[in-house]
Amino acid sequence: MVSSVMWDGTEADTVKGTVSPHLTRLLVRAGLAAGLDRSRLAGVPDLGVLNQNGIRIPTATIMRVWELVSGPAWEAGGSKRVMELWRPGALGVWDYLFCVSGTLGHALDAASRHLTAIADPADRFLTVRDGDGVTVTYQGPYRDHPQYPLIGELVPHMLLVLASSATGRRLTPVRVRLPQRASTASQRVAELYNTTKVEFEADHPSITFAAADTDVSLPRADPALAAILEDHARLSTVAARPVWKWLDRFHAALESAVAEGPPGLDEVAGRLAMSPRTLQRRLREEGTTWRAELEELRQRRVQHLLRETSLSVDSIAARVGFTDSRSLRRAVHRWYGHGPAAIRASGSA
Structure with a gap:
């Protein structure tokens, strides 16, 4: 029990x-x-x-x-x-x-x-x-x-x-x-x-x-x-x-949103009690962007899933929020210069 x-x-x-x-x-x-x-x-x-x-x-x-x-x-x-x-x-x-x-x-x-x-x-x-x-x-x-x-x-x-x-x-x-x-x-x-x-x-x-x-x-x-x-x-x-800085709050909200599925700008902004436009402005003030933060988070998660699980590329693409496996493959090539198979085969990026 x-x-x-x-x-x-x-x-x-x-x-x-x-x-x-x-x-x-x-x-x-x-x-x-x-x-x-x-x-x-x-x-x-x-x-x-x-x-x-x-x-x-x-x-x-x-x-x-x-x-x-x-x-x-x-x-x-x-x-x-x-x-x-x-x-x-x-x-x-x-x-x-x-x-x-x-x-x-x-x-x-x-x-x-x-x-x-x-x-x-x-x-x-x-x-x-x-x-x-x-x-x-x-x-x-x-x-x-x-x-x-x-x-x-x-x-x-x-x-x-x-x-x-x-x-x-x-x-x-x-x-x-x-x-x-x-x-x-x-x-x-x-x-x-x-x-x-x-x-x-x-x-x-x-x-x-x-x-x-x-x-x-x-x-x-x-x-x-x-x-x-x-x-x-x-x-x-x-x-x-709690000891907070604004960017820490954003990262916590983004991580929490990702745990429930592919995150959207509107959803994360709502978690932070602000409008999407205000969220984008605050990110610019911190020297970053929504796209850059989401890209970094996706890169970490794709690398982990390829190295530590046997999930298919299609499944990983869906879990991390890519529209399809081709989008994921293009992103992996952009990040590392080679495809998902090389990461999975070598055990490291």
């Missing part, structure tokens, strides 16, 4: 399009530790406020950080490197929901209910109990984003690290499912998740914990404190102050 789903509606309205800065801090630290040039972070909006309390930053900011740190961080250890930097409290009150809950199963339920304490309201954990134990599946709106395979790798590992910390021992999952294609680095993947039972090309990343692990009382269980921390997670999220 499904034991927990999404977020509180009021909470979602107040923090839509934002995340807490906690995970962004870990990603930045992992990138810098792996050799990322700090100057490359200079143009990322709102990184200067990461250490402030009581704020939320645009989701577009953490997605940009993912793009910058993915190369050096993942070459130097990836998800393992990020979570090696984690200490209890590094993810705010959300961390402590794990250790003080009655059982690991209760902890996973609480973490699912309050995922917005660290993530965008569009993200969610779905926890399901069955004969194998408890499965936590991550569902978010980033499936077409080039960095989604890395997000899909980190989330189950993050849950495994937090669950192991809460139980006081290294857990072995029943199963891990990942959205990316099977990797040749099978030893690294097995070490990352402490199991060889890893399945690839899943619709969504997930991790399954054995019933023997989820049903036993946690060593630091404190039901009264757990209830207090759940209230704190909800209230602190609602009370957090």
Whole structure:
């Protein structure tokens, strides 16, 4: 049965399009530790406020950080490197929901209910109990984003690290499912998740914990404190102050529109409570245009879909908003100088 789903509606309205800065801090630290040039972070909006309390930053900011740190961080250890930097409290009150809950199963339920304490309201954990134990599946709106395979790798590992910390021992999952294609680095993947039972090309990343692990009382269980921390997670999220710049708001609205289908200028303008003409004027003031922003977004998504899925060119064209496959092929030639087949065959653009 499904034991927990999404977020509180009021909470979602107040923090839509934002995340807490906690995970962004870990990603930045992992990138810098792996050799990322700090100057490359200079143009990322709102990184200067990461250490402030009581704020939320645009989701577009953490997605940009993912793009910058993915190369050096993942070459130097990836998800393992990020979570090696984690200490209890590094993810705010959300961390402590794990250790003080009655059982690991209760902890996973609480973490699912309050995922917005660290993530965008569009993200969610779905926890399901069955004969194998408890499965936590991550569902978010980033499936077409080039960095989604890395997000899909980190989330189950993050849950495994937090669950192991809460139980006081290294857990072995029943199963891990990942959205990316099977990797040749099978030893690294097995070490990352402490199991060889890893399945690839899943619709969504997930991790399954054995019933023997989820049903036993946690060593630091404190039901009264757990209830207090759940209230704190909800209230602190609602009370957090979003840090926005106009272009960040535009990017968040565009990403949100794309998650629901090919975006139109009128639709995105409506999401920003302005007329299409005003939206075009504001974009010009920011040194960009609707066409340029849409082109950049389409390029990222087409590249990801060609590299990470087996969807046909016709299907990708429809999903990304091209009129037909010929339009997509012309765009790919314009971007890279060769056709979609070359990107799919080489695994990189």
